[in-house]
Amino acid sequence: MSGKAWTYATTEGGQVAFNRDLYQTLGSLQDSDRRIIQDFTIPIRSGQAWEVKAGQVCRIVAVSGPQVGDFNVWNLHNPRERLWAARTRQLQSAHVKIYDRLWSNLPYLRPLLTVTGDSLSGYGEDSEGGRVHDLLGTRCDPYVHKMLTGEESSFSCHSNLTRAVLPHGLTELDVHDVLNVFQVTGLNEEDRYFMKSCPAKAGDYFEFFAEIDLLCALSVCPSGDQSKPLWGPEARDEDLIQTCRPLGVQVFEVNETILKTSGWEPPKEAYKVYTGLHGIEMPIFQKSESSP
Template identity: 50%
Template sequence: MSESRPSPWCGRGDKPREFAKHQPIICYDKPAAAVVSKDEYDDKRYQALTGELVETLVVPKREARTWTMQTGDLCRITVHEGAQVGDVNLWNLENRQERFYSGKTRQLHAAHLQVYDRLWSCLPYLRPMATFVFDTLAKYGIDEDGGALHDVIGTRCDDYTYKLITGQERVGSCHSSLVKAVAEERGMTEQDVHDVWNIFMCTGFTKDTQQYFCKPSPAQKGDFIEFIADMNLLVALSACPQGDVSMPVGAAVPDEKCHPLKVEVFRRK
């Protein structure tokens, strides 16, 4: 018979521990730079959209592409054929060491971005790279499960995690698509790819276990978002191989679940 061991809580009494109740405190009160003038950015949007369409490209399903923007340019990303999520990376066009910082963006704004929130660069720069200015899905809000759209919770799907889950090798993820695009189109490396802005994706955390969840994207053909560049940018977008993200990572995703995304860049005259 094995010898019984005393409880590590022995001597603390039998009464369950009680914890004091406190109201939530917002850890990062928004600095002035995180609060934009809505009138100013509405005007910037108008000036760009009534200017010139300087670039149009379609990101094929399960692939990624890159493009550049000048300060003040407006980018519209449209759900081109059917429900589809996208993963966005941003770099300072003149200094690729300065790139999008999803964690700090989340702290300064929220886990899911809304119109007039900004996308921030990494340390030691910590500057607004772009400002979110329009969303046809803005009325979705926060649903009954805490789900919301356009998260900056963190990572892109990747083949390393796929192997961890399934035990199988694969090349076919947002990470591998972004790596291929920046290598072939911009001469960059895997180390340049970073955590993303998950556009059109409905996500949250379960109330009981606090696990990251996703729901099928509510985006339909014709839905779009727009953002304005606050510096000269290099942008990369993956049309996620998870399609509308109605299936968990590790499950086979039918090709009909995946669609392209359309990119348009507008510039004021």
């Protein structure tokens, strides 16, 4: 096998391969086929959590220009099931695009959502190897900030997400690796992670279809559009705040006929399909003569 072969290739009957017709339809819906049920704006340097029910479409919007958002997602009814960034990188790619899916952690391992729209889909790969909407990096946080600078700061995506999920009964321990929406990243010649200025313009959007009932949370990154250094000798918070803009969220209810005629159903958890018990054989209780 070539070292460049795609290791996680699917075979017939696998969940990775799926019919794209429904998602193509969802990505081109007219207003008559969907009804907006949530529409709000998240202010700069803050975060918010919201629900998206199975079969609904959600859109994240750069309402006034370039701005990065750090996105978390959980099963609404079981927060132990949540985005698994590493497996999604393997099953899909390190930078997600239309028709890619965000997958959940073990033992659930199923698509939580499918990307149906992306106004930055034409960005592709730039001259330095940068791509948009990445799963390579994770959220900024106050712990690494103090480790790098010696300073206390609550202006971070981790802190934003922590505050956002508290009203939903979750804690800091539930915040996990993110999808960096609108963020351009890559690996340089030294195999080190880099970030570039956000290319989004006012009105650009990233849209997805909920495969199951979801709790979503988004941090409007305190480092704004990534055009200024977040850490290092040139980093200054007064410069960063000038690059910050709000992000909008819209949730749409889809015409039921579209979903019914497609035969779509929420995906099953992997542990309900896999029954191998990891090769562990359960002991058989043998009743003795003295047993009651």
